[in-house]
Amino acid sequence: MTKHILVADDDQHILEIISFALGKAGMRVTLARDGRQALEAFAARRPDLMVLDINMPEMDGLEVCRVIRRTSDVPILFLSSRDEEIDRVLGLEIGGDDYVTKPFSPRELVARVGVILKRSMGKAAPEQEVLRHGPLEVCPARRTVTWDTRPVRLTATEFAILEMLIRQPGRVFSRDTIMDVAYGPETVVSDRTIDSHIRHIRRKFADAGSPGLIETLHGVGYTLTRV
Template sequence: MLALDLPAHPRIVCPMPRTVLVVDDDPHIRQLLVFALGKAGLDTVEAADGEAALAAVEEHEPDLVVLDINMPRMDGLEVCRRIRASGDLPILFLSSRDDEIDRVVGIELGADDYVVKPFSPREVVARVQAVLRRTGGRAPAVSAPAIRHGRLLLDLDGWRAEWGGEPVVLTLTEFSILRTLAAMPAKVFSRDAIIDRLHGPGFAITDRTIDSHIRNLRGKFAALGATDLIETRAGIGYRLGACTG
């Protein structure tokens, strides 16, 4: 027999799939979302209540949580509070009520986005992917420069923020908004322009959501003495402040 000297097959390295934790007390909704997210190439973990959700976060370390607000025993708002107490894991809320109070409270707690029931599974998948795309840049091949402005430092590689050398823990959306403003500190961004930078044109999100994120940013930096982080231009939008404290 002849020995054929065949070229070795090139090694194909596949990116690690992202994992989404789906939390809802309705098994039919969980099944629907797990199927839709799986079709999009995402790994999924399920939890039927708040306590199981917190345990799943510890055990599986998901990349994002799809979290129902209205659950018995421990609701989604409390789960969000506990997750936010220990980190910046992205959270997308599901709400069964078209209740702006619920949505605003969720955003103020640090949620990155929300979807109101009844929803299209495609919409949930699209919003999940939009958030995960923003997290995908945490370890780029080429180091991105840091942004320094007054006492503010944004480490774009590490997704870290500092004020006067002190770290400030931000959610993904909060960091992305601040990075948008800091990249062009002289520019006044309308709320729509900020939404376009975060999600792309045509993404459905209210101005109140951006206002809530800005309020969160100001509150977190104010704890370190920052009084001029972001300027409001009445009737126009926001721009980065002097950041001198």
């Protein structure tokens, strides 16, 4: 099935480059010139993934993401002309799946989009398979998560990390291992990026009544706590 990508950027040249690269990779592309157009296009077309420039007029990419995350877990990849860690961390904290800094390689952007889409679809899993860890239940086939019957909404990246942890609840996973599962062995991201995803997962489970689901072993990695 052809994947539909919504790209929002106020630079027409960037829009043309991304549209050409994604189209060449067999994807359908919808373009928006600012944040408000992006929200309107999202509501009307329901894309499979969004590429959002952070610095847009009318409404920036971070604010668009905040609005989208109220109702949807659609994968979001951020673009920015600033390579500042605070931007990357903030984008991930509010629910972004990945971050690419301008200038970028169109081939790299297409590859990252492909990784996120593959992650959001998940691996083939038996329809009835439900992974349990105390009150935590994860269904890979339906991409659903609950804590004590309360639903917990996770992004594609967050879901991939949690599924890895619950499949081996007694194991401590290093940041490098989590990085490979979440982004693929070909992609390199900082440790702070992984920490941001973990922190975001923790916050969502704290809101559901489980503040200590993931344990940090300093200098080693992360594991699920005993429940």
